[in-house]
Amino acid sequence: xxxxxxxxxxxxxxxxxxxxxxxxxxxxxxxxxxxxxxxxxxxxxxxxxxxxxxxxxxxxxxxxxxxxxxxxxxxxxxxxxxxxxxxxxxxxxxxxxxxxxxxxxxxxxxxxxxxxxxxxxxxxxxxxxxxxxxxxxxxxxxxxxxxxxxxxxxxxxxxxxxxxxxxxxxxxxxxxxxxxxxxxxxxxxxxxxxxxxxxxxxxxxxxxxxxxxxxxxxxxxxxxxxxxxxxxxxxxxxxxxxxxxxxxxxxxxxxxxxxxxxxxxxxxxxxxxxxxxxxxxxxxxxxxxxxxxxxxxxxx
Amino acid sequence: xxxxxxxxxxxxxxxxxxxxxxxxxxxxxxxxxxxxxxxxxxxxxxxxxxxxxxxxxxxxxxxxxxxxxxxxxxxxxxxxxxxxxxxxxxxxxxxxxxxxxxxxxxxxxxxxxxxxxxxxxxxxxxxxxxxxxxxxxxxxxxxxxxxxxxxxxxxxxxxxxxxxxxxxxxxxxxxxxxxxxxxxxxxxxxxxxxxxxxxxxxxxxxxxxxxxxxxxxxxxxxxxxxxxxxxxxxxxxxxxxxxxxxxxxxxxxxxxxxxxxxxxxxxxxxxxxxxxxxxxxxxxxxxxxxxxxxxxxxxxxxxxxxxxxxxxxxxxxxxxxxxxxxxxxxxxxxxxxxxxxxxxxxxxxxx
Numbered sequence: 001x002x003x004x005x006x007x008x009x010x011x012x013x014x015x016x017x018x019x020x021x022x023x024x025x026x027x028x029x030x031x032x033x034x035x036x037x038x039x040x041x042x043x044x045x046x047x048x049x050x051x052x053x054x055x056x057x058x059x060x061x062x063x064x065x066x067x068x069x070x071x072x073x074x075x076x077x078x079x080x081x082x083x084x085x086x087x088x089x090x091x092x093x094x095x096x097x098x099x100x101x102x103x104x105x106x107x108x109x110x111x112x113x114x115x116x117x118x119x120x121x122x123x124x125x126x127x128x129x130x131x132x133x134x135x136x137x138x139x140x141x142x143x144x145x146x147x148x149x150x151x152x153x154x155x156x157x158x159x160x161x162x163x164x165x166x167x168x169x170x171x172x173x174x175x176x177x178x179x180x181x182x183x184x185x186x187x188x189x190x191x192x193x194x195x196x197x198x199x200x201x202x203x204x205x206x207x208x209x210x211x212x213x214x215x216x217x218x219x220x221x222x223x224x225x226x227x228x229x230x231x232x233x234x235x236x237x238x239x240x241x242x243x244x245x246x247x248x249x250x251x252x253x254x255x256x257x258x259x260x261x262x263x264x265x266x267x268x269x270x271x272x273x274x275x276x277x278x279x280x281x282x283x284x285x286x287x288x289x290x291x292x293x294x295x296x297x298x299x300x
Numbered sequence: 301x302x303x304x305x306x307x308x309x310x311x312x313x314x315x316x317x318x319x320x321x322x323x324x325x326x327x328x329x330x331x332x333x334x335x336x337x338x339x340x341x342x343x344x345x346x347x348x349x350x351x352x353x354x355x356x357x358x359x360x361x362x363x364x365x366x367x368x369x370x371x372x373x374x375x376x377x378x379x380x381x382x383x384x385x386x387x388x389x390x391x392x393x394x395x396x397x398x399x400x401x402x403x404x405x406x407x408x409x410x411x412x413x414x415x416x417x418x419x420x421x422x423x424x425x426x427x428x429x430x431x432x433x434x435x436x437x438x439x440x441x442x443x444x445x446x447x448x449x450x451x452x453x454x455x456x457x458x459x460x461x462x463x464x465x466x467x468x469x470x471x472x473x474x475x476x477x478x479x480x481x482x483x484x485x486x487x488x489x490x491x492x493x494x495x496x497x498x499x500x501x502x503x504x505x506x507x508x509x510x511x512x513x514x515x516x517x518x519x520x521x522x523x524x525x526x527x528x529x530x531x532x533x534x535x536x537x538x539x540x541x542x543x544x545x546x547x548x549x550x551x552x553x554x555x556x557x558x559x560x561x562x563x564x565x566x567x568x569x570x571x572x573x574x575x576x577x578x579x580x581x582x583x584x585x586x587x588x589x590x591x592x593x594x595x596x597x598x599x600x601x602x603x604x605x606x607x608x609x610x611x612x613x614x615x616x617x618x619x620x621x622x623x624x625x626x627x628x629x630x631x632x633x634x635x636x637x638x639x640x641x642x643x644x645x646x647x648x649x650x651x
Binding site: 039040095105106112114226274278 | 352443
């Protein structure tokens with residue numbers, strides 16, 4: 001166990017919060033889809049990966065300024081998410097759950113392998129954005145400007161999303177559909193449109209996370225979405241699946257926990273990725289509904 | 301009627317034995333390798349189908365069980381000298397360096413150890429349902445892989461094991477496949493198998509009929525893991541090298557593809573699909589390599605093969621939801637019934 005000064009602790013904490021914010025943005029997509037369809041969208045991690053490549057090609061191949069490339073990437077990713085929903089999930093909406101889950105896994109592998117074929121399997125370097133990646137010093141903590149930008153972006157988007165869900169008509173439709181598809185449909189809610197919208201928003205948020213992820217960890221490859229995807233699903237479960245604030249809290253717990261584990265017990269560095277899975281299993285066994293989740297009882 | 305079926309079955313077994321004998325002595329190494337893979341994937345497919353197809357537990361932890369079997373078998377069959385060559389970063393943990401066993405014993409120990417791991421995992425995890433179970437088993441499989449990457453002195457970490465004695469041949473692999481088919485068929489038609497299927501159809505109804513849900517789920521999970529371990533051991537010996545990267549989720553995906561294509565809950569379907577998928581896996585390799593048509597060379601696109609595979613899974617699950625066989629099984633009566641119907645139609649058409 002290493003001895004840790006306050007400065008070092010603060011350094012790790014900021015890094016943890018920053019990583020946690022990225023997890024949170026991706027976790028929101030999982031939790032929204034689960035809330036509305038009761039489905040693990042296995043392809044979500046790969047949609048995240050596609051967003052990284054969209055912005056990479058925007059800047060590197062089409063020579064767009066970074067902000068324009070990022071906006072285009074977010075729009076394209078939202079569209080991709082909606083296409084995946086229409087193609088892989090909608091036709092199976094009335095089938096047994098296992099089939100939809102298999103379809104989700106299939107969609108995930110299809111996106112990954114398409115990315116290998118189209119973008120190439122070799123890792124690429126994500127473009128740098130000077131404005132955001134400048135290193136600065138606050139007190140005795142040294143960090144990239146990005147490290148502070150990430151949590152601010154995440155919390156702003158969270159506030160916007162909560163407003164959308166609680167105060168707009170579309171948000172009300174989402175809440176209605178997540179309670180009961182059939183009844184919502186009878187009340188005049190366009191169920192299909194609402195589900196597609198949910199996928200669009202979830203994917204757009206994943207895209208924002210993906211772009212910031214690319215700037216933070218600039219080496220990109222077609223399988224880069226797998227581990228973040230799984231971890232963020234775990235974050236969503238920890239927070240209570242279906243609950244958006246819960247997903248964000250789960251993301252923070254996972255991000256800070258992971259960084260602190262490695263910082264305090266460096267001998268466990270190799271087990272860093274196992275931490276999330278162990279946490280998942282502990283949560284599933286002792287509080288399967290997560291921190292913010294509601295208890296669901298089974299009806300016969 | 302019954303006698304005819306026995307005769308037909310005996311003839312088929314005899315033909316299969318003759319085929320293996322001919323293949324073993326005269327086929328080239330590449331074809332033998334594909335045939336071996338077909339049989340091993342049959343074992344792996346059946347083991348996963350027992351858990352996912354027959355008992356309806358959506359488990360995604362198969363790669364982990366295969367890893368346990370593969371590593372155990374490899375470590376038990378490698379000679380002390382080979383082990384020393386492998387473990388050059390850190391010496392192998394003491395009792396393991398001299399531990400040695402015949403291949404059959406090594407396979408069985410691999411299977412048993414895998415089953416034991418399944419028991420440890422299953423006891424807490426099988427209380428979960430549906431996609432929670434899927435994600436928890438996937439998590440355990442990843443944990444096994446991460447542990448194997450880090451236990452340098454037991455598994456040689458990320459370097460993996462090389463020069464594993466290649467004992468697997470057609471007799472071993474087809475023997476194991478036949479053994480698995482027979483055990484599965486007996487198990488499925490036993491009272492345990494009926495309980496498994498009842499759980500798959502409706503857990504609450506099954507429980508109210510007096511079926512001990514937990515006991516049967518664990519049993520199915522553990523037996524499935526045993527055969528996954530044996531399959532993993534055979535595969536490691538066939539490949540000659542194993543490393544933790546091999547046992548990623550993509551491996552589980554391949555087996556899942558087999559059981560979905562064959563039909564969740566059909567032994568026959570799994571066998572057919574295992575042969576289709578493992579031969580297609582090899583035959584479609586041309587997609588990844590460049591093709592020379594004489595006048596023009598089409599450059600190969602690496603990864604296209606996997607695109608075809610994932611697209612295939614999507615097509616099956618979207619358009620042929622029951623796979624090739626659904627929950628049906630092969631029987632001579634059906635085949636003969638089918639053969640007898642044909643001429644009848646012809647006769648009618650001929651009029």
